[in-house]
Amino acid sequence: MKSITTLGEFIIQRQKDFPYAKGELSRLFSAIRLAAKVVNSQINKAGLVDNIMGSMGQENVQGEEQKKLDVYANDLFIKSLMARNEVCGIASEEEDSYISFSDEVGRSGKYIILMDPLDGSSNIDVNVSIGTIFAIYRRISPVGTEATLDDFLQPGTEQVAAGYVIFGSSTMLVYSTGNGVNGFTFDPTVGVFYLSHPDMTIPDEGKIYSINEGNYSYFSEEVKAYIDYCKQPDPATNRPYSGRYIGSLVADFHRNLLKGGIYMYPGSSKAPNGKLRLLYESNPLALLVEQAGGKASDGHQRILEIVPTELHQRAPLFIGSTSMVEQVERLLKGDRGQTA
Numbered sequence: 593m594k595s596i597t598t599l600g601e602f603i604i605q606r607q608k609d610f611p612y613a614k615g616e617l618s619r620l621f622s623a624i625r626l627a628a629k630v631v632n633s634q635i636n637k638a639g640l641v642d643n644i645m646g647s648m649g650q651e652n653v654q655g656e657e658q659k660k661l662d663v664y665a666n667d668l669f670i671k672s673l674m675a676r677n678e679v680c681g682i683a684s685e686e687e688d689s690y691i692s693f694s695d696e697v698g699r700s701g702k703y704i705i706l707m708d709p710l711d712g713s714s715n716i717d718v719n720v721s722i723g724t725i726f727a728i729y730r731r732i733s734p735v736g737t738e739a740t741l742d743d744f745l746q747p748g749t750e751q752v753a754a755g756y757v758i759f760g761s762s763t764m765l766v767y768s769t770g771n772g773v774n775g776f777t778f779d780p781t782v783g784v785f786y787l788s789h790p791d792m793t794i795p796d797e798g799k800i801y802s803i804n805e806g807n808y809s810y811f812s813e814e815v816k817a818y819i820d821y822c823k824q825p826d827p828a829t830n831r832p833y834s835g836r837y838i839g840s841l842v843a844d845f846h847r848n849l850l851k852g853g854i855y856m857y858p859g860s861s862k863a864p865n866g867k868l869r870l871l872y873e874s875n876p877l878a879l880l881v882e883q884a885g886g887k888a889s890d891g892h893q894r895i896l897e898i899v900p901t902e903l904h905q906r907a908p909l910f911i912g913s914t915s916m917v918e919q920v921e922r923l924l925k926g927d928r929g930q931t932a
């Protein structure tokens with residue numbers, strides 16, 4: 593019988609991968625695991641539970657309409673992480689600024705977490721996959737003091753762990769501590785995440801491109817050239833590719849991780865830096881994709897090497913199969929010879 597490993601057992605087995613004191617990663621992930629289960633149970637009842645769908649009737653700091661489940665997931669992850677005494681601060685898409693824990697236990701936390709508590713909010717009310725994205729860093733301010741903004745403005749290369757939960761046809765948790773990528777599927781009958789996708793790797797080539805083509809007329813000529821390249825018939829390079837765009841970054845990313853492909857949210861004349869937030873959307877997924885053998889860039893530089901200056905800063909994102917990301921980077925450099 594195939595051995596079945598739970599997320600908790602896997603973390604203990606792999607504790608040596610986490611170069612810090614024993615148990616810290618386990619406690620961090622037990623908070624994430626618990627919150628994921630509770631959010632999952634609410635999502636599965638959305639529509640039945642009269643108060644969990646729809647809008648809060650307010651906007652977040654990004655000027656985006658907050659859904660009730662955005663706020664519910666946000667509050668739940670914060671409460672769950674606070675209770676584990678490992679984090680000294682949390683930053684979230686749904687919070688204007690970072691939250692630092694001023695009590696003695698909170699100040700003794702060695703980690704900070706940045707998160708998108710619910711990614712793909714526009715899909716909540718129409719029963720399409722959504723997710724949670726998180727990034728974990730060691731603090732750089734002294735243990736025993738309150739977290740500072742600098743703790744949160746570290747480049748993505750400094751992440752000690754990153755991952756996502758996808759609430760889809762099944763609920764999965766996918767994460768990396770810098771030693772490969774592993775996926776765990778939630779069994780709701782027993783309330784346990786089981787290792788279902790060990791050592792995930794992204795195919796170097798893919799046939800899927802994900803982009804909101806509704807913005808085509810606002811893209812640069814180079815981005816338009818790549819979109820046109822994806823559509824040009826060429827059996828030798830498996831084109832035309834298939835267009836797939838779910839509107840939930842986590843879901844588009846997860847599909848491309850398994851099948852190969854590229855997800856793009858470029859800058860445009862409407863939004864020069866695109867829409868996605870560097871710290872809690874692009875950086876965590878960039879760590880995962882690189883650990884899986886793929887690539888993530890803003891079109892010109894490695895996402896993980898961007899030095900952040902603001903908590904909610906946005907950056908263009910091109911992420912997925914290495915050969916596809918490199919293809920679009922060549923085009924963005926004006927190397928038109930590559931569209932032949």
Ligand code: AHG
Binds near residue numbers: 656713804840841
């Ligand atoms: P969030 O729901 O956390 O704000 O993220 C939504 C993001 C991402 O999940 C998705 O790929 C993208 O926004 C869709 O944006 P467009 O509707 O502009 O294509």
Ligand code: MN
Binds near residue numbers: 708710711
């Ligand atoms: Mn998001």
Ligand code: MN
Binds near residue numbers: 685708709710711713
């Ligand atoms: Mn969100």
